[in-house]
Amino acid sequence: MRPTRRDFLKTSAAAGALGAAGLGLPAFAQDPTTLKLILNWRYQGPQAWFFLAQDKGYFKEAGLDVVMDQGNGSGAAVGQVAAGAYDVGFGDVNALIQLAATKPEEAPICVYQMYNTPPFTVGVLASSEIQSAKDLEGHKLGGAANDGALKLWPAFTNIAGIDTAGIEILNFAPNLREQMLKSGQVDGVFGYVNTIRFSAKLAGMDPDTEIRFINYGDYGMDLYSNGIIVSKALAESNPDAVRALVRGINKGIADTLKDFDAGIDAVASREPLINKAVEKERLIATLEDEMAHDEVKVVSLGNIDPERMKKAIDIVVQANELPRTPSVDEIFTDAFLPPEDERIYELI
Numbered sequence: 403m404r405p406t407r408r409d410f411l412k413t414s415a416a417a418g419a420l421g422a423a424g425l426g427l428p429a430f431a432q433d434p435t436t437l438k439l440i441l442n443w444r445y446q447g448p449q450a451w452f453f454l455a456q457d458k459g460y461f462k463e464a465g466l467d468v469v470m471d472q473g474n475g476s477g478a479a480v481g482q483v484a485a486g487a488y489d490v491g492f493g494d495v496n497a498l499i500q501l502a503a504t505k506p507e508e509a510p511i512c513v514y515q516m517y518n519t520p521p522f523t524v525g526v527l528a529s530s531e532i533q534s535a536k537d538l539e540g541h542k543l544g545g546a547a548n549d550g551a552l553k554l555w556p557a558f559t560n561i562a563g564i565d566t567a568g569i570e571i572l573n574f575a576p577n578l579r580e581q582m583l584k585s586g587q588v589d590g591v592f593g594y595v596n597t598i599r600f601s602a603k604l605a606g607m608d609p610d611t612e613i614r615f616i617n618y619g620d621y622g623m624d625l626y627s628n629g630i631i632v633s634k635a636l637a638e639s640n641p642d643a644v645r646a647l648v649r650g651i652n653k654g655i656a657d658t659l660k661d662f663d664a665g666i667d668a669v670a671s672r673e674p675l676i677n678k679a680v681e682k683e684r685l686i687a688t689l690e691d692e693m694a695h696d697e698v699k700v701v702s703l704g705n706i707d708p709e710r711m712k713k714a715i716d717i718v719v720q721a722n723e724l725p726r727t728p729s730v731d732e733i734f735t736d737a738f739l740p741p742e743d744e745r746i747y748e749l750i
Contacts, residue, residue, distance in 0.1 A: 434467040435643045437636075439490040440483070442476040442628055443576075443597070445673040447685030450665030452492075455654025457668050464646035474576065475548025476594075476628050483510045483633055490647065491631045492516070494550040495733060496718050498631060502732050503724035510631045513738040514648045514704040517627035517688075518695040520619040521594035522551040522558070525583060525602075528614045535562035535616055538590060544572035544582055545592030550627065552592040554618065557721030562621045580605045583613075590616070594627075596691060600684040604677060625714045626706065627692065629734075637735070645738045652704060652740045659749065662686065686750065694749045702745035706734055 441449055452470060455461060461468045471488075473479050479493030484501060495512050502509035524543060526532040532541065535558070545552040552571075559566050572588055580602045583591045591598065595617065599609040607613065618625070630648060637644050658665035666682050697707045711730050719727045739745065 432465075434462070434465050435640065436467045436469065437490055437643065437647060438488045439468055439470045439647075440479050440488040440492070441470060441473040442479055442492045442494075443474075444472045445669055446600075446676070447666060447669060447681035447683075448596075448688040450662075450669050450685055451651060451654035451658045453654075453668035453672060454657050454665050455650045457671070458654070458657065460650035460653050461647065464650060466643060466646055466650070468647065468650075475546055476550040477553040478548035480510065480631060481548075483631055484508045486633070489633060489636050492628055493631050494553070495626045495629050495631070496714075497550065497553055499715050499718045499728060499733055500553075500722060500724060502728040503719055503722075503726050506726075506728065506732065509728075509732070510633050511637060511732070512629040512631050512734045513637065513644055514630035514651065515626055515706050515734060516629050516704065517692045518697065518703075518706075519627070519692050520617070520623055520625045521596065521627055521692045522554055522592075522618040522623070522625070523595045523598065524551070524590040524592055524616040525595075525598040525613050526590040526616065527583065527586075528612055530589060530614070532590065532614070532616070535564055535621055538569065538616065539565050540568040541589035542570045542572060542587075543590040543592065544574055544588040545579060546576040547573045549576070549592045551594065551618070554623070554625075554718075555592065557718055558618050558621065558623060560721040561623060561717070580607065594692070596684055596687045599687070600680055603680055603683075623717060624710070625717065626711065637738070641738065648704070648738045649740045649744065652744060652746065655703065656744070656746055658685070659689075659746070689750045698749060699747055702739070702747050703749065704739050704745070705736055706730075 476494035477497040479491035480497040480501060482488045483491040498509060532538060574582060579591045582588045584607060595615055602609045602613060632644055662682055662685060666678050670676055670678055701707060708730050711734060715728060
């Protein structure tokens with residue numbers, strides 16, 4: 403049987419560990435390994451675990467110097483890793499699937515699947531006539547160009563049977579989204595449910611009464627979402643660094659689950675102007691709505707159900723009429739998951 407990329411990664415990881423052991427030295431005994439990591443968005447509650455892991459020294463202890471930057475969209479993070487601007491990204495695995503289907507040699511790989519429930523949505527005013535996906539026909543919609551939900555819009559229109567002929571799509575900066583909706587300049591906005599919900603709250607809206615969500619998942623798009631994505635070059639050349647990074651992030655999540663306030667404090671230390679109460683709500687909602695899929699209790703956070711991932715890949719490929727169907731092993735590898743006794747099976 404021909405070895406798969408997963409086999410190669412596991413072999414590389416084992417070789418790296420044995421090499422360090424053979425020298426009688428711990429991994430990363432020399433100079434720190436610098437990793438540039440691009441997040442999905444600006445600093446908010448759901449970034450807490452990254453910062454808490456950094457503040458508690460988990461990366462430093464493993465010989466890593468992790469430099470984190472704010473992102474401008476989950477889809478953009480994938481492209482930036484693929485282009486070599488960053489070693490690691492917190493990006494949308496569906497954008498990864500699309501890239502792997504068209505440019506497999508450039509595509510990164512997901513090593514820790516964090517968001518396992520589809521958050522993609524079009525938010526509309528509850529007072530509008532738009533009640534369902536078909537009702538979006540003939541309306542003006544908008545969002546950031548690199549927004550994950552907007553990138554999946556062609557797939558959603560295909561699956562939901564939406565006629566796009568009369569729909570106008572307007573691009574604008576992410577920080578304008580809720581204001582554009584509130585002021586009626588667009589009839590719907592693309593985004594993740596909790597991103598829109600809590601940004602609207604910060605803008606003075608009551609999202610529970612003023613916004614209706616047309617969720618992609620309600621129309622059969624049972625997709626994964628954001629995960630830790632690394633370049634294949636990094637995974638193959640320095641598997642120990644990838645493993646240490648994933649383990650540190652996993653420990654940061656575990657610590658955040660034990661103390662939400664500590665996590666929010668870690669965010670506030672980078673972004674002092676955040677509303678800590680709202681960001682704590684956003685963090686908890688993200689755990690509940692985007693990370694607590696039932697499969698976590700079986701496979702653990704960070705891992706996937708291969709059959710479900712295969713179906714998700716098929717949905718993205720068919721809906722976007724992509725030229726090839728990537729294998730699950732091209733999109734995700736479990737070679738870098740944390741030790742079994744550190745894995746997370748309960749979230750909230």
